[in-house]
Amino acid sequence: xxxxxxxxxxxxLAMVLVVELFLSLLLGSVDLSLQDIWxxxxxxxxxxxxxxxxxxxxxxxxxWILRIPRVLLxxxxxxxxxxxxxxxxxxxxNPLADPYIMGISSGASLGATVAILLGLGSGVFSNFIGVAxxxxxxxxxxxxxxxxxxxxxxxxxxxxxIGMALSMVCSALSSFVVYFAQxxxxxxxxxxxxxxSFAGADWLSLPVVSAIIICGILFFVIQNRVLDxxxxxxxxxxxxxxxxxxxRQIYMLISSLMVGFIVYSAGMIGFVGLLVPHVAxxxxxxxxxxxxxxxxxxxxxxxxxxDVVCRSLIEHTEIPVxxxxxxxxxxxxxxxxxxxxxxxGR
Amino acid sequence: MEIKIDNLDVSLGNKKIINALNFIVNPGELLGIIGxxxxxxxxxxxxxxxxxxxxxxxIFFDGINIKExxxxxxxxxxxxxxxHNDFSFDFTVENVVIMxxxxxxxxxERNSREDYLMAADALKRVGLDGYEDRHFNTLSGGExxxxxxxxxxxxxxxALILDEPTNHLDIKxxxxxxxxxxxxxxxxxxxxxDLNIAAMYCDRxxxxxxxxxxxIGTPENIFTSEMIKDIYGVKxxxxxxxxxxxxxFFSSARI
Numbered sequence: 001x002x003x004x005x006x007x008x009x010x011x012x013l014a015m016v017l018v019v020e021l022f023l024s025l026l027l028g029s030v031d032l033s034l035q036d037i038w039x040x041x042x043x044x045x046x047x048x049x050x051x052x053x054x055x056x057x058x059x060x061x062x063x064w065i066l067r068i069p070r071v072l073l074x075x076x077x078x079x080x081x082x083x084x085x086x087x088x089x090x091x092x093x094n095p096l097a098d099p100y101i102m103g104i105s106s107g108a109s110l111g112a113t114v115a116i117l118l119g120l121g122s123g124v125f126s127n128f129i130g131v132a133x134x135x136x137x138x139x140x141x142x143x144x145x146x147x148x149x150x151x152x153x154x155x156x157x158x159x160x161x162i163g164m165a166l167s168m169v170c171s172a173l174s175s176f177v178v179y180f181a182q183x184x185x186x187x188x189x190x191x192x193x194x195x196x197s198f199a200g201a202d203w204l205s206l207p208v209v210s211a212i213i214i215c216g217i218l219f220f221v222i223q224n225r226v227l228d229x230x231x232x233x234x235x236x237x238x239x240x241x242x243x244x245x246x247x248r249q250i251y252m253l254i255s256s257l258m259v260g261f262i263v264y265s266a267g268m269i270g271f272v273g274l275l276v277p278h279v280a281x282x283x284x285x286x287x288x289x290x291x292x293x294x295x296x297x298x299x300x301x302x303x304x305x306x307d308v309v310c311r312s313l314i315e316h317t318e319i320p321v322x323x324x325x326x327x328x329x330x331x332x333x334x335x336x337x338x339x340x341x342x343x344x345g346r
Numbered sequence: 347m348e349i350k351i352d353n354l355d356v357s358l359g360n361k362k363i364i365n366a367l368n369f370i371v372n373p374g375e376l377l378g379i380i381g382x383x384x385x386x387x388x389x390x391x392x393x394x395x396x397x398x399x400x401x402x403x404x405i406f407f408d409g410i411n412i413k414e415x416x417x418x419x420x421x422x423x424x425x426x427x428x429x430h431n432d433f434s435f436d437f438t439v440e441n442v443v444i445m446x447x448x449x450x451x452x453x454x455e456r457n458s459r460e461d462y463l464m465a466a467d468a469l470k471r472v473g474l475d476g477y478e479d480r481h482f483n484t485l486s487g488g489e490x491x492x493x494x495x496x497x498x499x500x501x502x503x504x505a506l507i508l509d510e511p512t513n514h515l516d517i518k519x520x521x522x523x524x525x526x527x528x529x530x531x532x533x534x535x536x537x538x539x540d541l542n543i544a545a546m547y548c549d550r551x552x553x554x555x556x557x558x559x560x561x562i563g564t565p566e567n568i569f570t571s572e573m574i575k576d577i578y579g580v581k582x583x584x585x586x587x588x589x590x591x592x593x594x595f596f597s598s599a600r601i
Contacts, residue, residue: 236431
């Protein structure tokens with residue numbers, strides 16, 4: 001497939017995403033017509049009032065306060081997770097990596113568990129569970145990096161093993177807290193939170209999260225050649241003029257930050273960061289200058305769709321988005337791998 | 347480009363692998379390095395292409411200590427064909443070859459049409475015309491080795507480092523690869539196992555054993571039954587043809 005075809009494919013997916021974002025606004029407990037939505041969206045964009053200014057009518061509130069932030073968060077989180085998945089797979093040179101692999105998931109769980117069961121910080125922040133999870137996630141990945149730096153060079157295997165070891169410590173601590181807290185409601189909250197949801201989206205945190213994720217994605221797109229080089233290995237990279245050991249740490253820090261913010265605003269959404277990079281590779285190849293935009297778009301499309309499904313599948317009930325992703329995503333993934341004889345390149 | 351190895355010591359862990367090594371590679375020369383397994387050939391080459399750092403001593407390219415150059419600058423001076431080239435992700439042959447242009451590009455600069463033409467031309471030179479869209483991991487060991495050589499050619503450097511370049515290649519491609527390397531007029535350092543190939547193509551030979559130089563000179567002077575017995579511990583006979591070609595025959599009886 002030549003370059004032009006790849007650009008066209010990326011452009012088509014971008015169009016699909018725009019249409020999907022618009023259509024997804026249709027769904028919800030109140031039935032709205034396409035006409036209403038179009039009008040309200042346009043009015044909201046050209047209006048000089050702030051989004052949450054009172055007295056702009058129920059239609060405005062439903063669309064601008066309830067639905068748009070949620071859909072945008074799903075889009076941003078999907079793109080961010082997929083791109084971080086691609087980056088993590090490059091950093092540790094392993095096709096099984098996902099954004100949570102470096103202890104981020106267990107760090108986030110520990111943070112959330114401590115916040116929910118011990119009530120730490122509940123008075124200070126509105127989304128105190130998110131804040132605690134963010135701190136847990138970032139703390140663990142920084143710790144992994146620091147430990148991997150002891151005793152000379154950071155290599156992929158070392159990062160992975162230390163990440164796994166710290167994950168176990170965090171899980172053990174979480175279990176310890178859960179075991180001694182004996183709090184049934186609390187445990188249920190943790191379970192729900194760990195399955196991920198976009199219901200908490202609001203205009204307060206969305207701009208911050210979006211800015212971080214978009215800047216992160218742009219940064220990695222600019223760095224596409226270094227990411228390609230990472231897959232060739234440390235030695236080859238040096239002979240081609242780049243010491244990737246340095247880049248590996250910077251990239252890990254940036255992607256931990258991105259994932260941390262996604263965890264903060266949407267909880268844990270598994271599988272996207274593992275599945276999407278592979279599907280994107282089947283579609284467009286391994287070169288990161290195409291793979292990153294492709295993965296970002298696919299991740300966004302997938303999560304917006306998954307969010308629509310979990311809002312509408314059972315009436316008046318919301319299914320955690322993580323469940324939908326795994327249920328639909330995993331079989332599709334297996335099917336694609338079998339059909340295309342895609343062996344992760346081996 | 348002249349390469350000067352000055353009093354070089356290299357260790358792996360606590361073990362000293364290269365011991366007070368001194369030699370000069372003249373511009374345009376093909377220098378072969380021979381020696382038994384574990385003699386330090388790869389370690390020496392890795393130190394020259396900067397994957398390993400010397401404990402003592404230094405390496406100079408045209409009189410400048412490589413330590414003072416960035417990796418990128420070094421990558422514009424030397425290209426490397428190393429031994430292990432399996433990737434855990436699947437690139438196309440073109441992706442791999444075009445990477446040779448990376449040292450010449452700034453971070454935002456994209457590969458130009460000329461770069462792709464260079465890649466296609468390099469593939470033609472290594473006998474892999476039209477392989478651009480093949481997947482690297484589906485190629486045979488010999489084809490991979492030639493793709494990596496094409497990448498080194500695209501890197502367009504004055505010097506070339508080859509670590510057992512003819513491994514995996516059948517005899518036709520061994521000869522073809524060495525002839526191609528010779529025709530580039532690059533200053534070349536090649537670690538070679540096959541003594542006959544070394545004798546056929548190298549301008550000079552360095553004999554390495556236990557990290558020390560046991561001999562340096564033209565193939566004429568270096569290849570003697572005594573040297574081979576001394577270095578490898580095997581019995582060999584040397585024949586010289588009227589044209590001055592050297593042929594080495596080994597005896598199955600050990601010494």
